[in-house]
Amino acid sequence: MLRSIKIGIKGKIIFTIIPVLICSFTIFTFVSVFSSRQNLFYESNRFTKYKLEQLTNYSTNQWDNLQNSNFADDPVYINIIEKSIETYAKDMIRKKSESIFAIDTVGKLIFSTSNINYNQEDWVTLRTESTNSKEGLTEFIISGEKFLGLSSFSNINGLYFFIVENKKVFMEKTQQMTFLQIFTSLISLIVIIVILIMYLGIMLGPIQRVRKAIHNITTYKDFSRKVRIEYPDEIGELAFDFNDMTSNLDLAYKKLKKHAVDEAIAKKEIFIREKETLNVLGNASDYKDPETGAHIARVSNYSLLISKALGQDIAIQDLLYHTAPLHDIGKLGIPDSILLKAGKLTEEEFFIIKTHTTIGFNILKNSSSKYLKAGAVIAKTHHERFDGSGYPNGLKGTDIPVFGRIVSIADVFDALTTKRPYKEAWPFEKTMDFIMDNRGNHFDPDMANLFFQNLTEVKDIYNHCTEESL
Numbered sequence: 001m002l003r004s005i006k007i008g009i010k011g012k013i014i015f016t017i018i019p020v021l022i023c024s025f026t027i028f029t030f031v032s033v034f035s036s037r038q039n040l041f042y043e044s045n046r047f048t049k050y051k052l053e054q055l056t057n058y059s060t061n062q063w064d065n066l067q068n069s070n071f072a073d074d075p076v077y078i079n080i081i082e083k084s085i086e087t088y089a090k091d092m093i094r095k096k097s098e099s100i101f102a103i104d105t106v107g108k109l110i111f112s113t114s115n116i117n118y119n120q121e122d123w124v125t126l127r128t129e130s131t132n133s134k135e136g137l138t139e140f141i142i143s144g145e146k147f148l149g150l151s152s153f154s155n156i157n158g159l160y161f162f163i164v165e166n167k168k169v170f171m172e173k174t175q176q177m178t179f180l181q182i183f184t185s186l187i188s189l190i191v192i193i194v195i196l197i198m199y200l201g202i203m204l205g206p207i208q209r210v211r212k213a214i215h216n217i218t219t220y221k222d223f224s225r226k227v228r229i230e231y232p233d234e235i236g237e238l239a240f241d242f243n244d245m246t247s248n249l250d251l252a253y254k255k256l257k258k259h260a261v262d263e264a265i266a267k268k269e270i271f272i273r274e275k276e277t278l279n280v281l282g283n284a285s286d287y288k289d290p291e292t293g294a295h296i297a298r299v300s301n302y303s304l305l306i307s308k309a310l311g312q313d314i315a316i317q318d319l320l321y322h323t324a325p326l327h328d329i330g331k332l333g334i335p336d337s338i339l340l341k342a343g344k345l346t347e348e349e350f351f352i353i354k355t356h357t358t359i360g361f362n363i364l365k366n367s368s369s370k371y372l373k374a375g376a377v378i379a380k381t382h383h384e385r386f387d388g389s390g391y392p393n394g395l396k397g398t399d400i401p402v403f404g405r406i407v408s409i410a411d412v413f414d415a416l417t418t419k420r421p422y423k424e425a426w427p428f429e430k431t432m433d434f435i436m437d438n439r440g441n442h443f444d445p446d447m448a449n450l451f452f453q454n455l456t457e458v459k460d461i462y463n464h465c466t467e468e469s470l
C-alpha cells in the first residue's frame with residue numbers, strides 16, 4: 001500500500017503546510033520585489049523629471065536674458081550661455097553612471113557631461129527616443145548599450161535636454177535589492193520550516209510514544225509499557241488515560257490468562273476422567289466376554305487404520321480409536337450360559353446374543369460424554385450389514401453410521417483371524433479374501449477396499465498387537 005508508503009501525521013502536516021508556506025513566501029517575495037522595483041522606478045523617474053525641469057527652466061531663463069539683451073545674435077555670448085547651461089548640468093550630476101546631454105533640432109551635440117563619444121546616429125536615436133519618453137524613463141539602445149533616460153525640449157533655443165543613466169549600472173542596484181529581499185525571504189522560510197518541524201516533533205512525541213505502546217500491546221501483549229506524561233495538556237491527558245486503560249487491560253488480561261489455564265487444566269482432567277471411564281467399561285466387558293484385551297486393542301487399531309485411510313479428521317480418528325472397544329459392552333447383559341457356550345447356539349440363544357447390540361446402546365446412550373455417545377452408536381450398529389441383512393435394525397448402505405461400518409470390518413476380521421472356543425483361527429490371506437468377497441453385502445465396499453489397500457499396516461497390527469505385547 002500507497003499503504004506501502006506510510007505517511008504519518010507529522011509527514012501529512014509537513015507536506016500540507018510546507019507547500020502553503022513556500023507558495024505564500026513566493027507570492028510575498030514576488031509582490032515585495034515588484035512593488036520595490038516599481039517604487040524605485042517611480043522615485044528615479046520623479047527625481048530625473050525634477051532635474052530635467054530645473055535644467056530646462058535654467059536654460060529658458062538664460063536665453064530669455066540673452067534675447068532681452070543686445071547680444072542675442074553674438075556667437076560669443078551664445079557660447080557663454082551654452083557653457084553656463086553645461087556647467088549647471090554638470091553640477092546636477094550625482095552619479096558616475098548618469099549623463100546629461102543637449103542636442104539641437106538637427107541632432108548636433110551642444111554639450112555632454114559624459115566622456116563617451118557618441119556618433120551622429122546615436123544622437124538621432126537619442127533625439128527620436130526622447131520624444132517618446134514624455135511619460136517617464138524610457139529604454140534607449142545606443143552603440144549596443146542600454147540606457148534609461150528622460151528628455152525635455154526647450155522651444156526658446158530649440159534644444160533637447162535629456163538625462164540618461166546606464167541601465168546595467170542602474171539595474172545592478174535594483175538587482176542587489178531584489179537579491180537581498182529574496183535572500184531574506186528564503187532565510188525566513190527556512191527558519192519557519194525548521195521551527196515548525198521542531199515544534200511538530202515536540203507536539204507529536206507523546207502521540208508517537210502512545211502508538212509504540214499500542215504496538216507493543218498488539219505485538220508482544222506487553223501491557224506494562226507506560227507513556228511518559230510531559231505536559232498537563234490534551235496530549236498529557238491522552239497519555240494519562242492510555243496508561244490507565246493499559247493498567248486495567250493488563251489486569252483483565254492476567255485474569256483471562258489464569259482462567260484460560262484453569263479451563264485447560266479442567267478440560268484435561270475431564271479428558272482423563274473420560275478415558276478412565278472408557279477403560280473401566282472396557283475392563284468390565286472383558287470380565288464377561290470371552291474375547292481378550294488383545295481383540296479390543298486390535299479392533300481399535302484396525303478401525304483407526306480405516307478412519308485414517310478415509311481421511312477423517314484427527315479428532316474423529318481419536319474418538320473412534322477410544323470408543324471402538326465398547327462395541328460388545330452389551331454382552332454384559334447376556335447370560336454366561338449362552339455367552340460362554342462352546343457348542344452351536346440354538347435359534348433362541350442366537351436371538352438373545354443379538355440383543356447385546358441394543359443392550360450396549362441402552363447402557364451408553366444417555367451419557368453426555370461424546371465418547372460414550374459414540375460408543376452407543378458403535379455398540380448398536382456394528383452388526384448391521386451393508387445389504388440390510390444385519391441386526392438389530394437391518395439398516396442398509398450409508399444409513400449405517402460410519403463408525404458402525406468401520407468397526408464391523410475390524411471386528412469380523414479380528415474375530416476370524418483369532419482362535420475362539422467354537423472355532424480355529426483363519427489364515428490371514430483367507431480372512432482378507434473373505435472381507436473382499438463380502439464387499440457390498442456384509443461390508444461397505446469402499447472401506448473394504450481401503451482395508452485391503454493398506455495390507456502392510458493391517459499385517460503389522462495382526463502380527464504385533466498380541467496379548468503378550470499389551
Ligand SMILES: [Fe+2]
Nearest residue numbers: 327328382383
Ligand atoms: Fe458384537
Ligand SMILES: [Fe+2]
Nearest residue numbers: 291327328411
Ligand atoms: Fe468383538
